[in-house]
Amino acid sequence: MAGDALLRLARLNAAYADAIDSDRLEEWPGFFVEACRYVITTAENHRAGLAAGLVWADSRAMLDDRVAALRRANIFERQCYRHILGLPLLRGEADGVATAETPFLVVRTMRDGRMDLFAAGRYLDRVLLAEAPLFVERIAVCDNTRFDTLLALPL
Amino acid sequence: MAGDALLRLARLNAAYADAIDSDRLEEWPGFFVEACRYVITTAENHRAGLAAGLVWADSRAMLDDRVAALRRANIFERQCYRHILGLPLLRGEADGVATAETPFLVVRTMRDGRMDLFAAGRYLDRVLLAEAPLFVERIAVCDNTRFDTLLALPL
Amino acid sequence: MAGDALLRLARLNAAYADAIDSDRLEEWPGFFVEACRYVITTAENHRAGLAAGLVWADSRAMLDDRVAALRRANIFERQCYRHILGLPLLRGEADGVATAETPFLVVRTMRDGRMDLFAAGRYLDRVLLAEAPLFVERIAVCDNTRFDTLLALPL
Numbered sequence: 001m002a003g004d005a006l007l008r009l010a011r012l013n014a015a016y017a018d019a020i021d022s023d024r025l026e027e028w029p030g031f032f033v034e035a036c037r038y039v040i041t042t043a044e045n046h047r048a049g050l051a052a053g054l055v056w057a058d059s060r061a062m063l064d065d066r067v068a069a070l071r072r073a074n075i076f077e078r079q080c081y082r083h084i085l086g087l088p089l090l091r092g093e094a095d096g097v098a099t100a101e102t103p104f105l106v107v108r109t110m111r112d113g114r115m116d117l118f119a120a121g122r123y124l125d126r127v128l129l130a131e132a133p134l135f136v137e138r139i140a141v142c143d144n145t146r147f148d149t150l151l152a153l154p155l
Numbered sequence: 156m157a158g159d160a161l162l163r164l165a166r167l168n169a170a171y172a173d174a175i176d177s178d179r180l181e182e183w184p185g186f187f188v189e190a191c192r193y194v195i196t197t198a199e200n201h202r203a204g205l206a207a208g209l210v211w212a213d214s215r216a217m218l219d220d221r222v223a224a225l226r227r228a229n230i231f232e233r234q235c236y237r238h239i240l241g242l243p244l245l246r247g248e249a250d251g252v253a254t255a256e257t258p259f260l261v262v263r264t265m266r267d268g269r270m271d272l273f274a275a276g277r278y279l280d281r282v283l284l285a286e287a288p289l290f291v292e293r294i295a296v297c298d299n300t301r302f303d304t305l306l307a308l309p310l
Numbered sequence: 311m312a313g314d315a316l317l318r319l320a321r322l323n324a325a326y327a328d329a330i331d332s333d334r335l336e337e338w339p340g341f342f343v344e345a346c347r348y349v350i351t352t353a354e355n356h357r358a359g360l361a362a363g364l365v366w367a368d369s370r371a372m373l374d375d376r377v378a379a380l381r382r383a384n385i386f387e388r389q390c391y392r393h394i395l396g397l398p399l400l401r402g403e404a405d406g407v408a409t410a411e412t413p414f415l416v417v418r419t420m421r422d423g424r425m426d427l428f429a430a431g432r433y434l435d436r437v438l439l440a441e442a443p444l445f446v447e448r449i450a451v452c453d454n455t456r457f458d459t460l461l462a463l464p465l
Contacts, residue, residue: 006321010242011161011242011244014241014242015244017241017258018244018256018258018277021258021277043390080198080298082258082260082275082276082277082298084239084241084258084275085242085394086327086394087320087321087395088324089328101328103327103328103331103393103394105260105394107272107298109275109298113300114299115272115298115299117272117425117426120392120417120425121392122328122392143390143417143419143425144425145422145423162316166399169396169397169399169413170399172413173411173413173432177432235453237453238396239395239396239413239415240396240397264430264454267455268455269454270453271427272427
């Protein structure tokens with residue numbers, strides 16, 4: 001069962017990353033429950049107990065809005081991400097909700113072909129282990145505290 | 156079964172990457188069926204439906220030739236790759252052939268110790284799920300559209 | 311059983327990386343048996359059969375000493391690592407000890423937010439497959455032969 005939950009979390013993560021990296025952003029909110037929490041923060045802020053983060057949403061509708069805004073405005077320089085994820089660490093499971101941590105690395109490629117390390121860190125997740133698992137909470141805690149451009153796409 | 160197929164694909168990928176990264180290039184064609192297709196292309200060309208790519212082969216013999224040429228000529232600067240792969244996304248399975256996508260990141264180390272991000276992208280694969288699985292088709296779609304040197308080793 | 315051993319090794323690796331990356335260094339020696347061997351070396355030295363390496367320990371007590379020294383001295387610039395690991399390649403298993411290789415990539419983030427590729431390579435491991443698996447031997451073979459700063463944290 002632990003091995004099974006691990007593979008289900010790993011598959012969820014792989015599908016999540018693929019939706020973002022393949023520019024199917026409209027699918028991204030569908031990885032969350034309606035009353036979800038999604039935060040991008042830094043290790044420093046997270047240690048200090050600051051809840052707000054660089055990006056913050058507490059419903060799937062806010063994630064939909066964010067995607068719509070990205071599509072409408074499109075003010076950011078064309079770029080794509082490539083998430084490379086580690087194996088989830090399963091911290092616990094209660095009432096059908098798993099608590100897990102997953103390391104991530106995001107490489108960004110700009111339209112002209114330049115490629116750089118964009119972000120590294122770990123996801124702190126609570127996942128509803130339904131037939132199709134969904135994120136109840138995903139906090140992306142970034143090791144790096146500076147971003148050299150507008151944090152545009154979801155992590 | 157899905158979990159089992161996933162692990163078999165992940166193991167195949169790990170062995171494939173190790174053969175290249177450990178400079179056992181002669182083993183590389185052995186990961187493909189005889190009548191295989193191997194392509195390295197860019198996301199841009201792939202979206203445009205261009206089949207040719209930067210590197211193109213439609214038989215295992217062509218892969219053998221490529222390795223022999225690399226060993227003979229040896230004109231490229233000494234370098235090694237390190238593939239870091241994500242979990243495969245299993246897209247389907249029919250007639251014993253799995254369709255899958257796997258994200259990759261390749262870090263290159265030059266002889267003098269310089270290390271850089273060389274390529275990021277995803278493999279689009281069709282895999283014969285035999286006792287020892289083999290690639291029927293592997294298309295390496297790179298996010299980055301420029302390479303700062305001759306694309307020498309296989310991805 | 312092979313799939314099971316693979317997942318156990320992958321989980322061990324994930325927990326190992328997390329202890330280092332989350333600055334819980336005191337837990338790091340606990341991933342090894344008492345009479346362990348831990349080495350950081352380069353691909354060049356490893357090929358040449360040089361056993362010493364950049365870092366070398368042959369007991370868990372030496373690993374404890376290393377952590378204590380790191381905590382006391384704290385002379386190195388504040389930094390954190392993020393390990394991104396590939397799937398282990400299981401090379402064999404005898405008398406409850408698995409032989410495996412695992413590719414790694416380590417991204418380093420400095421206190422001011424600078425992020426760089428710090429190390430890439432592969433672990434050569436011998437793992438005691440106990441209830442909680444432990445490293446009998448871990449040799450971190452780095453592709454890169456230069457480090458631009460004191461090699462401080464464990465790989």
